[in-house]
Amino acid sequence: xxxxxxxxxxxxxxxxxxxxxxxxxxxxxxxxxxxxxxxxxxxxxxxxxxxxxxxxxxxxxxxxxxxxxxxxxxxxxxxxxxxxxxxxxxxxxxxxxxxxxxxxxxxxxxxxxxxxxxxxxxxxxxxxxxxxxxxxxxxxxxxxxxxxxxxxxxxxxxxxxxxxxxxxxxxxxxxxxxxxxxxxxxxxxxxxxxxxxxxxxxxxxxxxxxxxxxxxxxxxxxxxxxxxxxxx
Amino acid sequence: xxxxxxxxxxxxxxxxxxxxxxxxxxxxxxxxxxxxxxxxxxxxxxxxxxxxxxxxxxxxxxxxxxxxxxxxxxxxxxxxxxxxxxxxxxxxxxxxxxxxxxxxxxxxxxxxxxxxxxxxxxxxxxxxxxxxxxxxxxxxxxxxxxxxxxxxxxxxxxxxxxxxxxxxxxxxxxxxxxxxxxxxxxxxxxxxxxxxxxxxxxxxxxxxxxxxxxxxxxxxxxxxxxxxxxxx
DNA sequence: TGGAAGGTGTTTTCTAAATAACAGACTTAA
DNA sequence: TTAAGTCTGTTATTTAGAAAACACCTTCCA
Numbered sequence: 001x002x003x004x005x006x007x008x009x010x011x012x013x014x015x016x017x018x019x020x021x022x023x024x025x026x027x028x029x030x031x032x033x034x035x036x037x038x039x040x041x042x043x044x045x046x047x048x049x050x051x052x053x054x055x056x057x058x059x060x061x062x063x064x065x066x067x068x069x070x071x072x073x074x075x076x077x078x079x080x081x082x083x084x085x086x087x088x089x090x091x092x093x094x095x096x097x098x099x100x101x102x103x104x105x106x107x108x109x110x111x112x113x114x115x116x117x118x119x120x121x122x123x124x125x126x127x128x129x130x131x132x133x134x135x136x137x138x139x140x141x142x143x144x145x146x147x148x149x150x151x152x153x154x155x156x157x158x159x160x161x162x163x164x165x166x167x168x169x170x171x172x173x174x175x176x177x178x179x180x181x182x183x184x185x186x187x188x189x190x191x192x193x194x195x196x197x198x199x200x201x202x203x204x205x206x207x208x209x210x211x212x213x214x215x216x217x218x219x220x221x222x223x224x225x226x227x228x229x230x231x232x
Numbered sequence: 233x234x235x236x237x238x239x240x241x242x243x244x245x246x247x248x249x250x251x252x253x254x255x256x257x258x259x260x261x262x263x264x265x266x267x268x269x270x271x272x273x274x275x276x277x278x279x280x281x282x283x284x285x286x287x288x289x290x291x292x293x294x295x296x297x298x299x300x301x302x303x304x305x306x307x308x309x310x311x312x313x314x315x316x317x318x319x320x321x322x323x324x325x326x327x328x329x330x331x332x333x334x335x336x337x338x339x340x341x342x343x344x345x346x347x348x349x350x351x352x353x354x355x356x357x358x359x360x361x362x363x364x365x366x367x368x369x370x371x372x373x374x375x376x377x378x379x380x381x382x383x384x385x386x387x388x389x390x391x392x393x394x395x396x397x398x399x400x401x402x403x404x405x406x407x408x409x410x411x412x413x414x415x416x417x418x419x420x421x422x423x424x425x426x427x428x429x430x431x432x433x434x435x436x437x438x439x440x441x442x443x444x445x446x447x448x449x450x451x452x453x454x455x456x457x458x459x460x461x462x463x464x
Numbered sequence: 465t466g467g468a469a470g471g472t473g474t475t476t477t478c479t480a481a482a483t484a485a486c487a488g489a490c491t492t493a494a
Numbered sequence: 495t496t497a498a499g500t501c502t503g504t505t506a507t508t509t510a511g512a513a514a515a516c517a518c519c520t521t522c523c524a
Contacts, residue, residue, distance in 0.1 A: 063372070065376060065379070065380045066380065067380060069379070071379055073372055073375070085365045086362075095373075096372070115358055118354070118357060118358060119355070119358065120354075122350070122357065125350060125351070125354065125357040125358075125361065126347055128361060129317070129364065130317055130318075132361065132364050132365055132368060133317045135368055136364060136367055136371065137327065139371050139375060140295070140371055142375060143303070143422075144295055144297060146378060147297070147303055147422055148299060150510070181470090182471075182473095190375075190379055192512055192513075194473085194475095194511090194512085194513085194514095195510090195511060197473060198473075198474070201472095201473070201474090382481085383480080413501065414501075414503095423481075423482090426481090426482085426484090426503085427480090427481060427482080429503060429504085430503075430504070433502095433503070433504090445489095445501065
């Protein structure tokens with residue numbers, strides 16, 4: 001209930017569930033594949049003409065800058081689409097990395113075929129459209145956040161988002177079912193590792209969260225009170 | 233030719249042109265409307281269930297932050313879509329302003345009707361999808377830019393983009409056919425007005441551009457040489 | 465069993481750019 | 495024709511956070 005307050009993203013996508021079984025029947029050419037933790041669906045710089053529909057697991061979408069910093073756009077999950085939507089240019093160069101966090105199942109579809117699929121199944125086209133649109137909105141919010149909020153608040157926000165996506169109830173609140181190094185958390189909020197580290201330690205000292213190198217555990221009521229106080 | 237080098241956005245959208253005449257015939261319920269300079273299609277905070285298809289002119293999409301700063305996401309033009317894509321929630325609150333820069337012609341369509349349209353005309357659905365996707369990519373690039381490039385370079389980049397969108401050849405290079413105050417330019421690159429002002433003056437001193445309060449005029453070969461030197 | 469490699473915690477230094485503040489220029493409309 | 499409002503140019507001050515640099519602690523292997 002507390003968490004719901006922060007459920008502002010991807011809301012358009014709610015209510016739609018891909019029917020994977022039906023999809024497999026209707027389009028047997030579409031092959032199900034899977035990858036292990038930290039494997040890449042594709043790398044930045046790769047030429048790629050495929051599109052990937054996530055069936056299960058988490059995919060990190062990130063960009064490596066010339067200066068060697070990584071910037072994470074989004075963590076995608078079931079029903080999301082990544083890859084190439086360009087049917088015009090045959091060797092389209094990817095601008096970002098798509099990496100599995102944990103095990104990931106996905107369908108790989110040639111972009112052309114996907115266009116066919118969309119055209120045939122106009123019911124799908126609308127949900128794909130709204131899903132992409134929701135992601136556009138989410139990145140716009142991220143852009144706003146980096147321009148208006150200090151790192152500390154962005155970290156809080158991100159923790160809520162993560163709790164929502166991967167949280168399971170534990171004694172204190174939510175435990176994140178995902179491995180994230182501090183570096184990855186920093187990439188996710190667009191900040192340097194060292195400041196994120198000290199911020200996390202402050203939070204720990206204040207008792208709003210606890211973590212080991214394997215897991216983060218959030219005491220959400222306490223975190224909310226922090227958020228509210230730092231908003232003013 | 234020089235300019236083409238910087239044509240990295242909306243490339244997916246190229247090659248598709250809306251056939252507005254046909255659209256009007258097929259869907260007579262869709263009404264053509266127009267607005268004058270600086271009028272709003274909708275305001276941030278408005279409840280809105282319509283979607284707007286731009287027939288001509290330029291629409292600025294921007295967000296006003298709590299601190300009172302404006303941040304511009306994009307300048308949209310012919311064929312672009314703005315507004316609400318949420319058919320689930322009847323009173324969807326807009327997160328941004330959509331404002332006409334100069335005269336704008338557009339079609340206003342109820343979101344539900346648009347869904348129908350997309351479903352009926354599956355050829356359209358693909359181009360709408362790629363157009364939205366291209367915008368997502370563009371904002372991702374913007375996010376990267378704010379994290380990696382100093383204001384000066386972002387200004388250069390923006391000038392090129394503007395030249396591409398609104399430039400007409402003049403004796404020195406490109407003249408922008410658009411009124412933009414320094415504040416608006418600053419909003420576009422996500423920086424404060426004062427630094428943009430001094431940067432623009434530096435450029436003027438170096439002879440790479442000239443401007444009055446009405447118009448900006450870019451000497452593109454000179455600007456490119458600046459860009460290259462500041463990249464290193 | 466020891467050392468390499470990867471992750472963490474902390475501090476110190478440094479800088480880009482926000483903020484603030486003001487003066488001049490131009491535009492408008494009373 | 496003055497006053498008010500808007501835009502521009504510039505400078506001085508302040509600050510968030512990047513960068514760099516370490517020491518420490520795990521884990522994982524040869």
